[in-house]
Amino acid sequence: METSHLIWTEEKRTELYRSGVLSVRDTVCRSPKGKTRTFTVIDSSDWVIVVPALQTEQGRQFLMVRQWRHGSRELSLEFPGGVIEPGESDEAGAARELAEETAYKAERLIKLGSMRPNPAIMSNQVHFYYGENLTSLPGQNLDEDEFVDVERISEEEVLAGMGRPPYVHALTAAALALYLTSPQVNRG
Amino acid sequence: METSHLIWTEEKRTELYRSGVLSVRDTVCRSPKGKTRTFTVIDSSDWVIVVPALQTEQGRQFLMVRQWRHGSRELSLEFPGGVIEPGESDEAGAARELAEETAYKAERLIKLGSMRPNPAIMSNQVHFYYGENLTSLPGQNLDEDEFVDVERISEEEVLAGMGRPPYVHALTAAALALYLTSPQVNRG
Numbered sequence: 178m179e180t181s182h183l184i185w186t187e188e189k190r191t192e193l194y195r196s197g198v199l200s201v202r203d204t205v206c207r208s209p210k211g212k213t214r215t216f217t218v219i220d221s222s223d224w225v226i227v228v229p230a231l232q233t234e235q236g237r238q239f240l241m242v243r244q245w246r247h248g249s250r251e252l253s254l255e256f257p258g259g260v261i262e263p264g265e266s267d268e269a270g271a272a273r274e275l276a277e278e279t280a281y282k283a284e285r286l287i288k289l290g291s292m293r294p295n296p297a298i299m300s301n302q303v304h305f306y307y308g309e310n311l312t313s314l315p316g317q318n319l320d321e322d323e324f325v326d327v328e329r330i331s332e333e334e335v336l337a338g339m340g341r342p343p344y345v346h347a348l349t350a351a352a353l354a355l356y357l358t359s360p361q362v363n364r365g
Numbered sequence: 366m367e368t369s370h371l372i373w374t375e376e377k378r379t380e381l382y383r384s385g386v387l388s389v390r391d392t393v394c395r396s397p398k399g400k401t402r403t404f405t406v407i408d409s410s411d412w413v414i415v416v417p418a419l420q421t422e423q424g425r426q427f428l429m430v431r432q433w434r435h436g437s438r439e440l441s442l443e444f445p446g447g448v449i450e451p452g453e454s455d456e457a458g459a460a461r462e463l464a465e466e467t468a469y470k471a472e473r474l475i476k477l478g479s480m481r482p483n484p485a486i487m488s489n490q491v492h493f494y495y496g497e498n499l500t501s502l503p504g505q506n507l508d509e510d511e512f513v514d515v516e517r518i519s520e521e522e523v524l525a526g527m528g529r530p531p532y533v534h535a536l537t538a539a540a541l542a543l544y545l546t547s548p549q550v551n552r553g
Contacts, residue, residue: 183514187438194389199486201389208510217386246485248485249481252371289528290527291529293436293437293533293535296534298386299436305528324397339478340543341478345480347480348483350538353546357546358527358545
């Protein structure tokens with residue numbers, strides 16, 4: 178497929194701001210027609226999200242986490258996940274976040290896919306996993322300033338609620354899309 | 366449901382950086398335990414994404430757009446969408462972006478839901494619409510520096526491809542989740 182008419186090239190980056198979790202830069206890019214324009218891009222570590230499923234007599238349940246989100250200033254009911262730490266693999270990060278946030282461990286973590294949380298303005302990736310055959314651990318392992326409730330919600334309720342509060346995190350919806358369409362998931 | 370043990374309050378904002386499309390601020394917040402911590406938050410306008418479906422003899426097809434994304438520095442095959450302009454409603458923004466990017470108009474735009482693209486670090490919302498009974502317009506209406514190809518892809522191919530290149534935009538996967546789970550969509 179011929180795509181050269183769509184491709185931009187990068188000419189220069191200027192860092193504007195850096196915090197512990199992200200940095201912001203101006204990037205001068207040249208269009209397919211040869212004109213330059215400056216775009217703001219945010220760099221951040223990669224993220225991981227896990228869809229953890231339990232089979233019960235009432236059917237399938239997801240492990241969800243409820244927490245306050247500082248950007249939106251509201252509570253959000255989401256799949257567990259977080260930032261991948263330097264040096265750890267995506268899968269190790271998925272297992273670690275699942276354990277820390279939910280106090281569960283999956284016998285198997287299946288990779289559902291990798292996507293860009295926001296390819297227009299962010300350079301990082303988010304890696305999605307499905308976890309099944311879950312066993313419980315002694316407890317959550319949260320940072321001192323993390324306040325996260327774990328809840329077991331029926332798959333039916335999550336599907337019905339997606340797209341309005343408290344199911345407001347778009348990456349949780351993205352994880353759900355990969356769960357619903359993956360040939361690797363046995364949806365029972 | 367008792368949730369006060371999860372809620373943070375905001376004490377102070379300091380703007381750090383502003384561009385045409387986004388601004389970055391430090392925000393001092395107080396935890397449920399009374400300790401303060403500073404979080405970086407990005408403010409931006411709301412966004413809109415449309416899932417436009419055509420019925421053909423070969424089955425359902427989606428209108429997708431292929432474009433270069435500056436954050437990820439790669440091509441991305443996505444549902445059409447964009448930034449809502451000051452003063453326009455979400456639905457008007459959806460109709461406008463659909464027309465500008467794909468040169469199609471929907472007889473009906475059905476609201477699928479509203480979510481947060483990134484509630485941890487961004488304050489904006491993204492509004493999702495489904496469009497059917499599409500009719501074509503004379504042509505795209507792109508800005509001088511927008512290079513967007515329109516493609517008709519079978520629903521089957523989009524579902525199978527989600528989660529790897531070129532289906533890498535997480536908000537396109539989020540839109541797909543709402544499309545797949547919405548009681549308002551006749552999936553034929």
